[in-house]
Amino acid sequence: MPHVIRVKPTQDGTYTVYRGTLMLVSGLTRAQAESYEASLAQSERKPDQPIH
Numbered sequence: 001m002p003h004v005i006r007v008k009p010t011q012d013g014t015y016t017v018y019r020g021t022l023m024l025v026s027g028l029t030r031a032q033a034e035s036y037e038a039s040l041a042q043s044e045r046k047p048d049q050p051i052h
Contacts, residue, residue: 005040007033 003020007030010016015033016026017040025036 005037005044007037 005017005019007015007017010026014027015030017024017033017036028036
């Protein structure tokens with residue numbers, strides 16, 4: 001089961017992206033954080049490539 005990806009604001013006005021309890025990246029603008037979150041969500045939806 002994939003972990004939830006979420007964006008949280010920080011006290012200094014930047015945003016942090018988390019996957020579950022793991023912090024992935026911090027110090028982003030809201031637009032950057034949302035873009036990063038969307039790219040992670042999209043990559044998790046892609047089916048696994050078969051190994052030959």
